[in-house]
Every structure is written in C-alpha cells, then in structure tokens.
Amino acid sequence: MLVTATMLATVTGTAAPASATEPIPPLTASSAAPAPGGPADGHPLLDGYRPEPWRTWVQPEWSAPAGRYCSFPLQVRVVTQDVRVRVVARHPDGAVRREEFTGPLVVDFVNGDTAATARRDAGGSGAADYRPDGTWSRYTIVGPAGFGFRPGDHHPRGYYLLDGLHVVTIDTDGTRRLAVGFGEQENVCLALGD
Template sequence: MRPRLVPVAMAVVCAVLGAAVPASARDATAPSATAAELPGPIEDYFDLSDFAPEPWRPFRSEDTTLPGGTYCSFDLHLRVVEDEEMVRVDSRYPDGSVHINEYKGKLIVDFVNADTGATVRRDLSGSGAEEFRPDGTRKTLGGVGPFGVRFKATDAYPAGYYVVDGIHVTTWDTAGRRHMPLAIGSEENICETLA
C-alpha cells in the first residue's frame, strides 16, 4: 500500500478523504497515513489528477424556500444569518469548465418550518468540495462537517434536509439520483427536528 498524506493546511478536496496530492501541494508537516487507515479509496469519490487550485474568492448563499413535499412535508425556509464563505476552483476540464470546486468558511442558517414558524439555528461552517461531470452535472459532494445535504423521496437515502457532521460524501448517478456512500459522523434530519 502506498502511503498517502492527509494535509493539515490543504483544503477539503484532500482533507475530506485523505487524498494524495501533487508533491508541490503537500504540507511537509502533515501526519502520514496508510491507505488502510483511510475511509475508502479516494479514486472512488474524487478525481484529483489535475489538481491546480486557483485563488479563493467570496461565495454567498441566499435565503431560499424549499417547497413542501420535495424534502420535507412542509415548506422549509432557509434564512442566512452569517455568511463568510469562500470558494475556489481546484481543477478544470480542458475546455475551461469547472471540474472541482472547493468551499470553506462560516455559514450560519436559520431553518424555519413555514407552516408552524418553528425555527432552529445551525452552523454549516464545514469545508467541502464538489465535482462536476464534463456535461456540467454534479457527480460528487464531500465534506468535513458541519454542512447541509438534501435528499428527495426518489433518492437512494431517506428524504430530508440533513445537517451532517464528520465526513460525508454524496454522489449523483447519471440519472440524477443521489446516494450517500460515505457517512462517518452524525446526520440530523431538519425536517424531523421541525415537524
């Protein structure tokens, strides 16, 4: 088994699953790990062959309402309370389109049951990365929580809006159906919390 580094100062594309990165991007002080100590083969989740991070830039989430029956039985309103998120492109396809985006920074959100007014505030300030297929469709979303992921009734995971903590990976098959092949840590279904 070849050793892999889990860079301390690297962003989540590598930290999410302990991926190997080009020697020029490694943190020499990072602890080493063997493949057997990692949660799974990195190649199954992210393709890091063209890892070439661009500069960080601000990213802002917007308030939104998710219609009842899609994720929760009620309209779920997400109200952004604090947002200091950053995004950078970690790799691009030869045509210049984004292959992998990486996210970090503070995000605090109020989740509101639009029917009852019940509200909970959650910290979604984890770090994560998303990979796109060449056609622009989403392939993988992974992160070190806390962050939010959502699943419809037609997905391969129980429907809901989840605040996850720990290490989680969500994948989309070519039909758009979502799966969660890696879940290490906690999952809170906000729909159940606010029901």
C-alpha cells in the first residue's frame, strides 16, 4: 500500500499539501540521512529530522487525586523499566520539537482506596511533539502505553492503556483529545473498581 500525504495528515493532524494525493517518495539511502545543516534531502517525512543519541529515561512513579482520572486516587508504581528517549527534531531556537520514547516498561496501577492492583505492560513506543513554548501539542503512541483523560477533555475520563496506533492532540489550553485510535483502549480505572 502506498502512503499518501493525505493519510499522514490524517494521522498526524497536520494540513495536507495540495499534492496530497501523490504518493510520498520511498526512503532511499540518500534520503534516510539528513543533509548537514539542511532538510533531509527534500524528503517530506524527514524534513528537520535529526536524531540525537538515545539516552536513558526513568519513568517516575506518580499518583493522581480522586476525580482526575478515576473516582479514586490512582497510583502508578514501576515494576521494571529500560526506557530510552532521544530528541529527533528541534525548533529553530534549539528547543525540543519532537522526542521519541521506547523500551520495556511494566507498571502496577493501584486503587489508592482499596489497594486493588492491575499489572500492565506499558512498554510501547511514542513520539511527543512540543510547541516552541515547551507545551505538548501531540503524543503519538504505538502501544501499549498509558495516557490519561481528565474531566473536560474530549474523551471519556479515565487512565487508558492504549495498544495499537493512537494519536492524542493537546490544545493550547491543555485540553486533550484522541484524534486517532486504532487498537485497544483499556480504561484501567474500570479494572480497579470504577
């Protein structure tokens, strides 16, 4: 199957160019590596793509108050992890534009009221896109990976384990919406008693 710019625009939430129905040129050895100081040999998918070295990233344990994601306090405890992150694109001022995350991650989701626990594999891959001010604009997941939706977001409240391809967009006011969802969406709040 040929991927067109229209398909990519749908997944990434960007505007498709006028030539959107034309297939995107295939990657070649010359287009896979960015030209020093310039666009990636003119390939539309790699413009500005300049991967930096992978580095270790530590998933912190966290908790959320009752009502944010679940009707009870939700805690996330890390069981095992070997997550890596790398910057793949920067804004003109040097601020991070896109980061990629990957690596094994197993966590326990815990109901803070009852101590009920659900262990899940959350070790998928993701790409976080940032605005020039550092706020998130989009998070693309090839799951499994977790993501939370709060009251007022454009998706039912809950903390979800997303498996498959999912794209979450974040408005400038912080409102989240699930723009693309192919695959499973498990609301772990339900597994813990909501």
